[in-house]
Amino acid sequence: MTRVFLVAIGALFLGAAAIADDIVTMPTANQLKALEVDIAAYYLDLSMPSGAPQFVYYQTLYVGLTDRIELDIHRAKVNRDEDSVVLVGSIKLVNEGPDTPDVVIGLRNITGSATTLAPKLRSKTERRSVYIAAAKTFFMNPEKPGPPLVRLHAGLGTEDWTLLNEGRHKGLFGGLQFLFHPVVGAVVENDGRDWITGLTIMPLNSGVTLKGGTYGDHRWYGVAYRKQF
Structure with a gap:
């Protein structure tokens, strides 16, 4: 019973932590509770050749429909390319316990939307992506x-x-998400292509998170707000 209680308390701490990996939309088993909403805006400063996109304005809206079902909306306004909206749905299969991780399955780009004007890549961006993700919390x-x-x-x-x-x-x-202090967190992960790092600052009792880091050769900055209705 004590171990179950400790895991539950830890989940509360992590729920208040900034989820820096959201910026790169790498699927994780971090899942919102019912009627919990997270809204965020990001700026990606791209290190690309002249003539290619130089920046991206990126917004996300995450909504916990139930304690097990989440719906996400990702909007990208890419310099010199198409504006796009991608829908993501996920279902939690297993809750974290003393000996078990959180386990989530999900589908990215539910509607099969194209996210580029480039003819050779447009059909690839329309593909749906299926994933399964797990996460386990460890205390010092x-x-x-x-x-x-x-x-x-x-x-x-x-x-x-x-x-x-x-x-x-x-x-x-996958990767690692850290909470060093109730106000300071970080992330290091690999999305199968690039290494991503992030630092998060979370003023206490505000629901606000300030984030920033690297994404391959690029840099990113963001602000998020989370509220339980």
């Missing part, structure tokens, strides 16, 4: 739940071309 002091803690992510999926016209999430992907 197992007898004292809460920060510092680390959350291990691992996933398996089919290829997704909806971001920057590059294939991601094919096969294995």
Whole structure:
């Protein structure tokens, strides 16, 4: 019973943590509760050749429909390319327990929307991507739940071309999410193509998260707000 209680308390801490990996839309087993909403806006500063896109304005809306079902909307306004909206749905199969991870299955680009004007890549971006993701939280002091803690992510999926016209999430992907302090978090992960890093600052009791980091050769910055209705 004590171990179950500690895991539950840890989940509360992590629920308040900034999920930096959301910026790159790498699937994880982080799932919102019923009537929980997360809205965010990002700027991606791209390191690409002259003539290619130089930046992306990216917005996300995550909605917990139930404790097990989540619907996400991703909107991208890409410099010198098409504006697009991608829908993502996910279902939690297993809740994290003392000996079990959170497990989620999901589908990216539900509507099969194209996300580029490039003729040779347009059909690839219309593909739907299926994934399964798991996550497990570990505390530095197992007898004292809460920060510092680390959350291990691992996933398996089919290829997704909806971001920057590059294939991601094919096969294995994953990483580590850290909460050093209730206000400070970080992430290091690989989406099957690029290494991603992020630092998050979360003013206490605000629901606001400030985020920033690297994404392959690119940089990203963002702000998010989360609320439970």
